[in-house]
Amino acid sequence: MRSTDTTSWQPTSWQARKAQQQPSYADGAELERAVADLARLPPIVVSWEVENLRLRLAAAQRGEAFLLQGGDCAESFADCESDRIAKQLKVLLQMSLVLLQAMKRPVVRVGRFAGQYAKPRSADTETRAGVSLPAYRGDLVNRPEFTAAARRPDPQLLLRGYERAALTLNFVRALVDGGFADLHHPEYWDLGFMRHAQLREAYQRIVDSIGDALDFFESLTGQKAGDANRVEFFASHEGLHLLYEQAQTRFIARQDRWYNLSTHMPWIGMRTAQVDGAHVEYFRGIANPIGVKVGAAMSDEWLQELVAVLNPHNQPGRLTLIHRFGVKEIEQHLPRVIEAVRRTGATVLWCCDPMHGNTETTSGGVKTRRFENILKELDLSFRIHRELGSHLGGAHIELTGEDVTECTGGARGLTDADLQRAYRSQVDPRLNYEQALELAMLIAERSKQRT
Numbered sequence: 001m002r003s004t005d006t007t008s009w010q011p012t013s014w015q016a017r018k019a020q021q022q023p024s025y026a027d028g029a030e031l032e033r034a035v036a037d038l039a040r041l042p043p044i045v046v047s048w049e050v051e052n053l054r055l056r057l058a059a060a061q062r063g064e065a066f067l068l069q070g071g072d073c074a075e076s077f078a079d080c081e082s083d084r085i086a087k088q089l090k091v092l093l094q095m096s097l098v099l100l101q102a103m104k105r106p107v108v109r110v111g112r113f114a115g116q117y118a119k120p121r122s123a124d125t126e127t128r129a130g131v132s133l134p135a136y137r138g139d140l141v142n143r144p145e146f147t148a149a150a151r152r153p154d155p156q157l158l159l160r161g162y163e164r165a166a167l168t169l170n171f172v173r174a175l176v177d178g179g180f181a182d183l184h185h186p187e188y189w190d191l192g193f194m195r196h197a198q199l200r201e202a203y204q205r206i207v208d209s210i211g212d213a214l215d216f217f218e219s220l221t222g223q224k225a226g227d228a229n230r231v232e233f234f235a236s237h238e239g240l241h242l243l244y245e246q247a248q249t250r251f252i253a254r255q256d257r258w259y260n261l262s263t264h265m266p267w268i269g270m271r272t273a274q275v276d277g278a279h280v281e282y283f284r285g286i287a288n289p290i291g292v293k294v295g296a297a298m299s300d301e302w303l304q305e306l307v308a309v310l311n312p313h314n315q316p317g318r319l320t321l322i323h324r325f326g327v328k329e330i331e332q333h334l335p336r337v338i339e340a341v342r343r344t345g346a347t348v349l350w351c352c353d354p355m356h357g358n359t360e361t362t363s364g365g366v367k368t369r370r371f372e373n374i375l376k377e378l379d380l381s382f383r384i385h386r387e388l389g390s391h392l393g394g395a396h397i398e399l400t401g402e403d404v405t406e407c408t409g410g411a412r413g414l415t416d417a418d419l420q421r422a423y424r425s426q427v428d429p430r431l432n433y434e435q436a437l438e439l440a441m442l443i444a445e446r447s448k449q450r451t
């Protein structure tokens with residue numbers, strides 16, 4: 001097992017390891033200049049917010065809160081617009097309200113936003129009609145159009161991505177501070193294009209009951225419901241592009257530790273979780289709460305080593321394991337990984353990503369996911385954790401606040417034929433607004449039945 005001491009660690013020490021999924025830039029000097037420019041810019045988040053999130057995740061780990069992590073598979077620069085950001089925030093807030101009311105525990109809201117611009121790909125190149133070009137790796141690296149100019153990894157995009165991440169989080173903060181998410185005004189949380197009558201009614205009942213509970217609390221105590229009327233929002237993204245992450249890694253003297261201040265909670269994707277790889281080396285040295293995706297290919301020993309390297313002091317809230325097995329494989333793998341982690345004696349926060357193991361391609365060649373599979377994987381996760389004396393403390397969902405047609409199923413019964421109508425994702429298919437809220441209501445309903 002690797003040494004776990006961080007004294008020899010530096011934000012650049014990952015460079016001595018093999019780094020998977022990094023773009024290959026043609027001009028090294030240009031890249032160096034862009035990274036140096038990035039390192040001079042002020043951070044997007046600050047260390048006390050990061051510590052605050054860690055404490056909330058520690059509560060979720062103890063079963064006293066629930067993590068809702070969600071957003072686009074990949075943000076795009078073109079979508080950095082007020083309307084889209086507000087809708088994304090709205091769907092996450094509404095889902096959290098539904099979960100809060102049913103689970104009677106705080107919901108920790110973490111967006112997949114403000115930096116979710118880099119994507120792992122299964123191949124370095126893409127070939128169409130005999131022409132091979134670099135694969136599209138997210139807007140932080142290159143552009144999706146299939147031309148040589150668009151696919152050239154461009155170091156300037158690191159700066160453009162960072163700026164958009166800052167614009168996004170700035171707008172999120174302003175919306176939240178401005179009362180957008182004030183629980184005293186749930187009537188502002190209107191349902192937009194939710195057309196399904198039964199879902200509308202169920203949601204309205206939840207909103208009314210929360211409003212009544214707040215009124216009751218305030219008349220009883222004669223005071224405003226303090227923290228309860230303000231919601232918090234945190235940012236997360238896959239920490240994939242290591243030069244981008246490195247550039248915003250700062251030593252905070254007051255805390256005596258290094259932080260990645262480009263986001264609150266970076267996570268390690270499934271393709272970059274090699275114990276002796278560059279990503280794990282980078283992540284072990286930052287103090288942020290971090291996530292690691294766990295898939296069927298991860299052996300018990302591998303996972304145990306990750307737990308030891310990434311959280312050697314078993315710090316509460318530090319490590320979230322985001323399992324993504326798919327509905328077909330979860331019963332085979334989840335019990336074994338729960339037991340493997342238990343044998344380390346360490347505690348982690350368990351979170352289910354019911355999206356990435358359930359991706360399929362239609363006969364027409366379109367990437368999609370079925371609502372019923374997503375729901376079923378979540379259901380099985382709750383059940384398996386419970387049966388093994390563990391507990392599921394979070395859900396990680398790819399979703400959008402818009403009326404897209406990328407996943408099938410849900411209350412309005414979207415079919416494969418509907419996918420062509422409003423399919424916008426360049427990468428993975430997302431639940432649309434209505435499907436996302438329905439998912440939250442179904443999880444909520446089941447959690448009420450269990451209590």
Ligand code: PEP
Pocket residue numbers: 073120238268269270271293324356428
């Ligand atoms: C993702 O979260 O978009 C992703 C690529 O997931 P994974 O690393 O689990 O495949």
Ligand code: CO
Pocket residue numbers: 073074356398427428
């Ligand atoms: Co994805």
